[in-house]
Amino acid sequence: MAWMDALVLGGVFFVLLAVGVPVAFCIGLATTAAMLLSIEAGPAVTTVAQRMATGLDSFTLLAIPFFVLAGQLMNRGGIARRLIDLAKAAVGTLPGGLAVVNIFASMLFGAISGSAVAAATAVGGIMAPRMRDEGYDRDYAAAVNITSATTGLIIPPSNILIIYSLASGGVSIAALFLAGYVPGMVVGLLLMAVAGSMAVRRGYPVAARLPLRVALRTFVTALPSLLLLVVVIGGIVAGIFTATEAAAVAVLYAAVLAFLYREISARDLPGILRESAVTTAVVMLLIAASIAMSWMMAYVNLPQGVSAALLGMSDNPIVLLLVINAILLVVGTFMDMTPAVLIFTPIFLPVAAKIGIDPTHFGIIMVMNLCIGLCTPPVGSVLFVGVGVAQTTIARVIRPILPFFAAMIVALMIVTYVPALSLWLPGLFGY
Amino acid sequence: MERPGGVMRLKAAVDRLLGGVLAAFMGALVLDVLWQVFTRFVLRDPSSFTDELARYLLIWVALLGGAYTAGQRMHLAIDLLPSSLHGRRRHAVGALIESAVLLFAVAVMVVGGARLVGLTLLLGQTSAALRIPLGWVYTVLPLSGALIAFYSLVFLGEHLRGLRGDPTASVPEPAPGEGLAPAATEVA
Numbered sequence: 303m304a305w306m307d308a309l310v311l312g313g314v315f316f317v318l319l320a321v322g323v324p325v326a327f328c329i330g331l332a333t334t335a336a337m338l339l340s341i342e343a344g345p346a347v348t349t350v351a352q353r354m355a356t357g358l359d360s361f362t363l364l365a366i367p368f369f370v371l372a373g374q375l376m377n378r379g380g381i382a383r384r385l386i387d388l389a390k391a392a393v394g395t396l397p398g399g400l401a402v403v404n405i406f407a408s409m410l411f412g413a414i415s416g417s418a419v420a421a422a423t424a425v426g427g428i429m430a431p432r433m434r435d436e437g438y439d440r441d442y443a444a445a446v447n448i449t450s451a452t453t454g455l456i457i458p459p460s461n462i463l464i465i466y467s468l469a470s471g472g473v474s475i476a477a478l479f480l481a482g483y484v485p486g487m488v489v490g491l492l493l494m495a496v497a498g499s500m501a502v503r504r505g506y507p508v509a510a511r512l513p514l515r516v517a518l519r520t521f522v523t524a525l526p527s528l529l530l531l532v533v534v535i536g537g538i539v540a541g542i543f544t545a546t547e548a549a550a551v552a553v554l555y556a557a558v559l560a561f562l563y564r565e566i567s568a569r570d571l572p573g574i575l576r577e578s579a580v581t582t583a584v585v586m587l588l589i590a591a592s593i594a595m596s597w598m599m600a601y602v603n604l605p606q607g608v609s610a611a612l613l614g615m616s617d618n619p620i621v622l623l624l625v626i627n628a629i630l631l632v633v634g635t636f637m638d639m640t641p642a643v644l645i646f647t648p649i650f651l652p653v654a655a656k657i658g659i660d661p662t663h664f665g666i667i668m669v670m671n672l673c674i675g676l677c678t679p680p681v682g683s684v685l686f687v688g689v690g691v692a693q694t695t696i697a698r699v700i701r702p703i704l705p706f707f708a709a710m711i712v713a714l715m716i717v718t719y720v721p722a723l724s725l726w727l728p729g730l731f732g733y
Numbered sequence: 734m735e736r737p738g739g740v741m742r743l744k745a746a747v748d749r750l751l752g753g754v755l756a757a758f759m760g761a762l763v764l765d766v767l768w769q770v771f772t773r774f775v776l777r778d779p780s781s782f783t784d785e786l787a788r789y790l791l792i793w794v795a796l797l798g799g800a801y802t803a804g805q806r807m808h809l810a811i812d813l814l815p816s817s818l819h820g821r822r823r824h825a826v827g828a829l830i831e832s833a834v835l836l837f838a839v840a841v842m843v844v845g846g847a848r849l850v851g852l853t854l855l856l857g858q859t860s861a862a863l864r865i866p867l868g869w870v871y872t873v874l875p876l877s878g879a880l881i882a883f884y885s886l887v888f889l890g891e892h893l894r895g896l897r898g899d900p901t902a903s904v905p906e907p908a909p910g911e912g913l914a915p916a917a918t919e920v921a
Contacts, residue, residue, distance in 0.1 A: 318833055319811055320811070320813075320814060321814060321826060321829055321830060321833070322810050322811060322812050322813070322814050322815045322826060322830050323810060323830050323833045323834065324803075324808035324809060324810040324830075324834065325808070325809050325810060325811075326799070326808055326809075327808070327833060327834050327837050330837050330841060331833060331836065331837050334837070334840065334841055344848065346845075347840050347841045347844055347845030347848070348845045348848040348849050348852065349845075350841045350845055351841055351842060351845030351846045351848070351849045351871075351874050352845075352849050354841075354874070355792060355796075355846075355849065355870075355871050355873075355874055358791060358792045358795050358796075359788050359789075359791075359792060360788065360791075361784055361787065361788055363791060364762070364766065364787055364788070364791050367759065367762065367791065367794065368762075368763065368766070371759070371763065543770070546766060546787075547766060547769065547770050550763060550766035550767050550769075550770060551767070551770060553763050553767075554763075554767060571760075572753075572756045573756075575755075575756040575757075575759040575760050576752050576753075576755050576756040576759070578759055579755035579756065579758065579759040579794050579798045579801075580755070580798055580801060580802050580805070580807065582759075582794060582795065582798060583755075583794065583795055583796075583797070583798020583799045583801065583802050584798075584799075584802050584807060584808055584809065586791075586794070586795030586796075586798065586799065587795065587796070587798075587799035587802070587808070588809075589795075590795065590796075590799075636811070638809060680811050680813060681809070681811055683809070
């Protein structure tokens with residue numbers, strides 16, 4: 303009776319979601335309702351509670367609060383500004399000027415913080431007024447900032463890749479991190495191409511070339527921030543740290559830098575810790591509820607049902623990947639990334655494995671796909687934040703953002719159908 | 734007028750306490766894992782309890798934090814429907830939303846959580862390294878559930894006053910653009 307369970311699960315979820323119940327509670331209540339079909343009330347609520355608690359009981363998940371905290375420290379600690387200066391020295395003279403600088407800075411910031419929302423806030427917060435001063439259209443600037451912020455989720459470190467590792471039952475985090483570099487750059491380059499061509503048509507200014515001495519100085523200033531990257535990724539890839547330990551080291555490193563730069567003081571720490579705990583908790587409650595839902599789906603053999611249905615449709619990998627991508631694009635518009643990865647990985651990964659897709663490659667496809675959903679209404683956290691920092695509205699950003707969506711979808715297709723882009727770098731390191 | 738003021742003052746006190754506890758736990762988490770790295774690399778004598786302590790602290794931060802964020806109305810939701818309504822209709826939908834949150838908090842977190850605590854204590858399961866009863870770790874479920882229920886009741890009370898036409902009824906709006914609520918969603 304898996305279809306009856308699926309119906310109740312989906313029905314309750316969508317009704318509550320539409321009314322405006324917070325997503326984590328929609329997931330939890332839908333799971334409980336579906337469980338009541340086959341289990342008595344007492345054991346059912348106990349099982350949901352148990353799945354939530356044991357789902358959170360994971361050393362791997364611990365990396366998430368630490369990367370959140372490190373991101374907060376970098377955001378407040380003046381690291382974002384130094385990276386933007388570096389990006390400006392590196393690519394400010396290209397067509398598209400500050401738009402290209404914004405994209406490059408997002409990639410750099412994402413590469414050290416692993417958070418798209420942190421990138422959209424930190425980079426967008428500094429770039430939006432600068433772009434306005436140089437005559438850039440506010441909505442175009444917001445579109446650039448929003449879409450480029452998602453590159454931070456593909457370029458490691460990336461919390462969502464850690465969650466994928468968990469959901470997939472143990473795909474190596476180091477392999478996933480290495481796999482993200484080239485696809486993240488593909489997205490970044492395509493976004494730059496779109497931003498550049500739009501900027502040329504609109505006649506936006508280009509920065510004057512900096513004297514070499516000044517350019518060198520910005521590089522030296524940004525160097526300690528970039529070094530964090532070497533410590534974190536190097537430590538994980540070389541097998542010195544687990545992702546969680548690396549994240550804790552990143553917190554310490556970012557805190558020391560922020561103190562040295564005199565951007566924060568000891569008095570700011572409790573506030574920063576509390577805000578990080580809050581940010582963490584919102585994600586973690588979603589994770590707990592999603593893990594319970596995922597368990598429930600497995601309990602009624604839903605993944606097998608979907609898998610059989612998909613494989614019955616076609617056995618052509620190209621077609622099946624297209625179908626899976628189309629489903630995920632739709633899912634991404636209304637479902638947040640974390641629950642989407644936790645709930646749909648167990649459903650789609652077996653199909654992908656059957657048609658010969660490497661699980662590391664599939665993780666990159668899934669994350670790139672859901673990144674697009676982060677920038678689309680009705681649920682798009684990066685869109686919300688990006689619109690907020692640019693002081694515009696969702697309705698006004700939609701038109702200028704469309705060409706950037708097209709670039710993201712083209713990048714997704716390239717990465718989906720050219721596995722080497724994801725798998726070459728991990729292969730080089732023996733993963 | 735007087736009673737709601739009291740409730741709101743109580744809520745503010747709970748907020749402050751919970752916020753302080755969260756900051757302390759978060760700090761403890763960082764120190765704990767840094768200690769783990771330190772003992773492994775510098776002392777070359779890996780600590781045996783840090784891994785377990787960190788995992789349990791995370792459960793507590795996650796669920797107590799979930800309660801705190803519920804009190805700040807920062808959990809991600811699609812608010813197209815409530816934000817398109819005004820006056821009593823808006824309060825009616827708001828009351829419906831709070832009832833759903835209340836139902837989950839009480840049925841799953843308080844009742845289900847308490848049953849889980851009881852069951853685990855009955856089976857006498859203790860943790861491997863710290864040797865503490867696992868049931869204690871799970872007490873955070875009913876505790877957080879009760880806190881979420883408390884916040885929901887506060888908001889529900891405001892919506893019901895609003896439904897009766899009391900213009901002083903106020904429920905804090907989730908503040909868009911302040912970063913935290915949406916920030917959360919994406920971990921990522």
